[in-house]
Amino acid sequence: MRSENAAAGNVFGEGPQATKVDVAIIGAGPAGLTAGYLLAKQGKSVAIIEKDDRYVGGISRTVEHEGYRxxxxxxxxxxxxxxxVDLWNEILPDDFIxxxxMSRIYYEGKFYSYPLRAFEALWNLGILRSTVCMASYLRYKLFPVKEVKxxxxxxxxxxxxxxxxxxxxxxxxxxxxxxCDEMSADWAAQRIKGLSLWGAVTDGLKRSLGLNKKPNDGQAVKTLLETFRYPRLGPGMMWETARDKIIAMGGQVIMGHELEQLASDGKGGWRMKARGSDGSMTIEADHAISSAPMRQLATKLHPLPQTTLQASDLNYRDFLTVALMIRSEDLFPDNWIYIHDDKVKVGRVQNFRSWSPEMVPDEGVACVGLEYFCFEDDSLWSMKDDDLVALATREMDILGLVDPDKVFGGAVVRQEKAYPVYDGDYAANVDQVRRELEEKFPTLHLVGRNGMHRYNNQDHAMMTAMLTVENILAGERIYDTWCVNEDAEYHEAGDEGAEKQIVADRGTVTEDQAAALNSLRDVPTRIVEDERETKRRDAA
Structure with missing residues (x-):
């Protein structure tokens, strides 16, 4: 039941000091807000805590700085x-564009198609360098690495x-x-499957002789997405609207509050303590849903799980975006470009106007975001914002993409725990934590990317929440939410709304309950230590 004090002001962290709800939710990202929205629609009382004091959406939020998004x-x-898709349309029916x-690779002043087209790459590299590349290719075809690890x-x-x-x-x-010599070969085989350099070369020669009118550039033909839908004010528009709808239905979204403790009440329910700038508050609930990082949740649970040590071994990759405002027309038409150049630290460059013209308020200004992948203890992460803006400006100059004199502003957005790391022990650690929590705490539900330590996309995070809601409403576990995951090519090919498969523990599954592909996301894992040492010893 909604507290009398649970007004719209709760959005800004002015919530009640104690309240009782049906479901308490940790994190106002796509998974947490999806769960809150669907539960509120069914008449359940919900309270969502979010440690950010301004933005909802997690990694899918949209940050605003002086009118730039x-x-x-x-x-x-x-x-x-x-x-x-139906839920997106329901929440945001009139604001998709x-x-x-368009995405490309940038290397030494030239753009290359993404996914990579081998013959085009050789052509752009020039005769001399392409000759060296082909010689290197033939050398390893004749004398390949024998033990591929x-x-x-x-x-x-x-x-x-x-x-x-x-x-x-x-x-x-x-x-x-x-x-790269510490990453498993299995990931390469999955990630780059279908691309044949020899096929690209022979295809190019046939074209030059007029023998082939339909080139495939040496790769298996795939139908890539040529267009996509996008909220006109960025992805945060979706989740801000979801938040507002939850509040309108009587739910609470309490900003600026971080989980302090999640304690079992001994009767199957939960007592959650959260701390904000205005002090602590307590929420009592029959069920708890967590999209908080699994490592963090394990240290906040009471009683502490026996697998807290396994959870503490889970790692994350962080990143930060440095946005630059530039007096210029758009620098390139891409949504983003991949930077394959070791002279700079930047990994990708976003062009925000290519996502939506409304992200950039001034038509005479180009606004780009340089993405740097790092860890929280890196010097890059702790660098001052002004220094990061200066670094980004300097690197765009090194790449030849921007005249630094035209840069007139910048902003920095840090995103901690952006990518769960799949190291050699992660799967066993996650499995042990999951099994203990499911056995001891059937009313505690893990959802989303960080909540499940799974490198999935926004829609898959949402699906874990959707199935969790179905389980809560049914009063028992009908669906195995851990079967929701993604294949590497998921966002590159196929038809919207085409997947018609979901995994249930039991019962009948309808076609409308269309889940994500039941496969692991395509990410690298480390080769085991003894294999790495053997390789280095053989090389010596």
Missing amino acids: FDIGGHRFFSKSQQV QRPR SFEDWTVNQFGRKLYSIFFKTYTEKVWGMP
Whole structure:
């Protein structure tokens, strides 16, 4: 039941000091807000706490600075789940725009198609460098690395060391923060499947002789998304609207409050303490939903789980965006470009106007966001904002993309725990934590990317929340939410609303309950220590 004090002011952290609800939710990201919205629609009382004092949406929020709006990472609104698409349309029926899809690779002053087209890449590199690349390719076809264990081994064998160093090594290491010779070869085989350098070369020769009118650039033909839907004011518009609808239905969204403790009441329910700038508050609930990082949740639970140590070993990759305002027309038409250049630290550059013209209020200004992948203890993360703006300006100048004299403003957005890290022990650690919590606390539900320590997308985070709501309403576990995940090509090909498969523990599944692909997200894992040492010893 809604507290008398639970007015719209709760959005800004002015909530009651104690309240009783049906469901308490930790985190106002896509998963938490989806759960809150669907529960409120069914007449359940909900209270959501969010540690950010201004923005909802988590990594899908939209940050505003002096009228400029920044998307944290870039969010195309596309899903194969019709259930997710319908919910987007229900929450935001009139504010989607259709945008062209364009992403490219930038290397030494030239743009290359993404996904990479091998023949185009060789053409852009020029005769001399392409010759070196082909010689390197032939050398490793004749004398390949015999024991293929790492990402580097697999990619060098497939393309030669020269092309590997240009188009694979630098960017991959920037994103994941570990050397390519320590990443598993399995990830390379999945990530770069279908691309054949020899097929691209022979295809190019046939075209030059007029023997092939329909080139495929050496890769299996895939139908890529040419356009995508996007909220006109950024993804945060979706989640701000969801928040407002939850409050309108009597729910609470309490900003600026971080989880202090989540304690079992011994009767199957929960007592949650959250602290904000105005002190602590307590929420009592029959069910608790957590989208907080699993590592953090384990230390806040009472009694402490036996698997708290396993949870503490879970790691995360962070990143920050440095937005620059530039007196210029748009610098490039891409939604974003990938920077494959080791002279700079930046990994990707977003063009916010290409996502939506309304993200940039001044038509005579280009606004771009430079993305830096890092860890919270890196010097980059702790650098002052002014220094980061200066670094970003300098790196755009080094790349030849911007005249630094035209940069007149900047802003920095930090995103902690952006990517759950899949190291050698993560799967076992997650499984142990999950099993203990499910056995001891059946009314505690983990959802979303960080809540489940799964590198999924926005729609898959939403789906975990949707199925959790179904379980709560049913009073028992009908759906296994851990079966929701994503394939690497999910956002690149296929039809919207086309996926018609969901995994249930039991019962009948309707076609309307269309979930995500039941497969692991395509991310690198480390090769085991003894294999790495063997490789280094053999090389010596």
